[in-house]
Amino acid sequence: xxxxxxxxxxxxxxxxxxxxxxxxxxxxxxxxxxxxxxxxxxxxxxxxxxxxxxxxxxxxxxxxxxxxxxxxxxxxxxxxxxxxxxxxxxxxxxxxxxxxxxxxxxxxxxxxxxxxxxxxxxxxxxxxxxxxxxxxxxxxxxxxxxxxxxxxxxxxxxxxxxxxxxxxxxxxxxxxxxxxxxxxxxxx
Amino acid sequence: xxxxxxxxxxxxxxxxxxxxxxxxxxxxxxxxxxxxxxxxxxxxxxxxxxxxxxxxxxxxxxxxxxxxxxxxxxxxxxxxxxxxx
Numbered sequence: 001x002x003x004x005x006x007x008x009x010x011x012x013x014x015x016x017x018x019x020x021x022x023x024x025x026x027x028x029x030x031x032x033x034x035x036x037x038x039x040x041x042x043x044x045x046x047x048x049x050x051x052x053x054x055x056x057x058x059x060x061x062x063x064x065x066x067x068x069x070x071x072x073x074x075x076x077x078x079x080x081x082x083x084x085x086x087x088x089x090x091x092x093x094x095x096x097x098x099x100x101x102x103x104x105x106x107x108x109x110x111x112x113x114x115x116x117x118x119x120x121x122x123x124x125x126x127x128x129x130x131x132x133x134x135x136x137x138x139x140x141x142x143x144x145x146x147x148x149x150x151x152x153x154x155x156x157x158x159x160x161x162x163x164x165x166x167x168x169x170x171x172x173x174x175x176x177x178x179x180x181x182x183x184x185x186x187x188x
Numbered sequence: 189x190x191x192x193x194x195x196x197x198x199x200x201x202x203x204x205x206x207x208x209x210x211x212x213x214x215x216x217x218x219x220x221x222x223x224x225x226x227x228x229x230x231x232x233x234x235x236x237x238x239x240x241x242x243x244x245x246x247x248x249x250x251x252x253x254x255x256x257x258x259x260x261x262x263x264x265x266x267x268x269x270x271x272x273x
Contacts, residue, residue: 015260022256027247044259051263112239131237132244159236 031128046071068143115165123158
């Protein structure tokens with residue numbers, strides 16, 4: 001909030017919260033679809049939806065989780081209509097390879113980015129929310145509408161699949177049918 | 189030669205509830221996350237998690253495209269500037 005000014009009304013407050021969250025929305029959307037332009041479209045569309053539904057947001061509750069739910073719902077709605085959304089941009093990994101000095105990690109970020117793009121969306125989103133984004137398991141469960149155990153198991157499976165892919169073993173086991181996809185729609 | 193990844197216990201990561209209050213989102217939000225990560229990295233290092241964070245943080249560090257701010261201005265206009273009449 002610039003200069004420590006307090007928002008004068010709920011609309012201003014809502015707007016300021018949304019502005020502050022834009023980088024995280026972009027990062028989460030990028031993690032979901034792996035393509036900069038599509039991710040930014042996704043984040044903007046979610047912002048429009050959130051703005052239209054702002055009266056349904058309860059002040060004092062978790063605004064970030066509410067916004068991430070809208071981004072996520074928008075993502076799954078879009079990929080149902082357009083499978084191209086889940087095709088990670090191959091240039092992403094190349095840009096990361098050039099941009100990031102990663103020797104000290106003992107792992108190439110470009111390899112991880114490529115592998116991430118091959119994961120099922122439900123595993124990728126969990127990895128982007130908790131290990132990458134630093135959210136809690138509880139917050140990830142709220143956003144995805146999953147039980148805590150499901151959050152943890154998807155993270156564990158996602159990590160295992162990433163390791164296999166990075167090691168050159170492209171043999172991931174698909175999740176059972178009823179453990180896939182969005183379990184809950186954001187209340188907007 | 190096949191690379192070997194070494195993993196460590198993730199400790200209490202993800203168990204401490206939401207990282208920030210709503211009133212301190214954005215930069216403060218990122219700062220809190222970074223502080224927490226720094227605390228964690230002092231005890232364990234997980235290369236896969238570090239790589240995922242870098243992928244995520246790289247987007248956070250990008251300049252926000254002007255389209256986002258233009259969009260907010262348009263939304264604000266539609267709402268009558270957000271000011272009480």
